[in-house]
Amino acid sequence: KDKASVENTVAHVATWVIAGLRQQQFTSLPELRAAITDRVGAYNAEPFQKRPGSRASVFAAEEQPLLTGLPAAAYEISRWAYGRRVGRNGHVVWERNYYSVPFAHVGTSVDLRITDRVLQAYRGSERLTSHLLLPESAANEYRTNDADLPAGEKYRQWDPERVREWAGRIGPAAVTVVNRIFESVPVDEQGLDAALAVLRLSRRYSAERVEAACRLALAGRVRSPRYAHLQPILATEQDKAAGLRPPRDEGVEHGGYVRGAEYYAGGAK
Structure with missing residues (x-):
């Protein structure tokens, strides 16, 4: 109901100030601004x-005491x-990068709130953690808060060195398969998921069978075997067939069969 009255007052003030x-x-905007403020x-x-x-x-008497300060953050x-x-x-994961969440929430689902600067993880109305957002050009990078990790040596982040240690076991x-995966990507971190997918096959199959499958894949024409090459070998038990196949027993020739001069001389008769 007061809208028209307020608009008329604003128009009246503007006319009075301009007059x-x-x-x-x-000669400058600051000078004009100061004059308007005084007016x-x-x-x-x-x-x-x-x-x-x-x-x-x-x-000053009625309105100012009721005012509150502006928020500290815009x-x-x-x-x-x-x-x-x-x-695990x-x-x-958010836009190809990784942000830590308190370890107690592994395996659960969280909601992410993303602004221009910050990524926050929520479980319901509870905020679990907050991170500075990685730039859009970043890929396969980690933001990890120490407070999100379990105490002691219970947690160790996957890196190329740790992946190679697992492959060595x-x-x-x-x-060789893991090294070739890392060689096929510009940055080692980009090969972590592919290498881990190969090594995690040993959780479903034995380490011996995974090693045999790697040997078979390397013997083929694939330069850098991945999960997609090894899993079918294990699923169809090609690694077992290769292990049961007896080795070819071929005699070793120390010299060729040579027809001497007498043979050719005899043939000429």
Whole structure:
């Protein structure tokens, strides 16, 4: 109901301020801004015609005590990603990068709130952790808060060195496969998922069978065997067939069969 009255007052103030500044000349915007501020202050200090006080005195007595300070942080527009699963490494994936979540939430789903600067993980209305957002150009990088990790030596982040250690416990062929995976990518971290997919086959099959499958794959024409090459070998038990096949028993020739001069001489007769 007061909208029209407020609009009329604003228009009246603007007209009054402009009228008072029309005869002046200004050489810069700060100079003009200061003059407008003084003019508005003078308008608010003018006494009311039908009651005591002025706009400035009413503001100081009635409105100013009710004002609260502005928030310490400016409002940021955010977007949400719901139902993101926390991996076994205690991190959640967002735009090809990894952000840690408290280790107690491994295997659960969390919601992500993303602004221009920050990524936050929520479980319901509880905020679990907060990270500075990695730049858009980043890929396969980690943001890890120490407080999100379990105490002691219970957790160790996967890196190329640790992956090679695991491959070494399986066998030399597995080491070769892992090394070739890392050689096929520009940055080692980009090969972590592919290498781990190969090594995790040993959780379903034995390490001996995975090593045999790696040997078979390396004997083929694939330069860098991956999970897609090894899993069918194990599923169809080609590695077992290769292990049961007896080795070819071929005699070793120390010299060729040579027909001497007598043979040819005899044939010429």
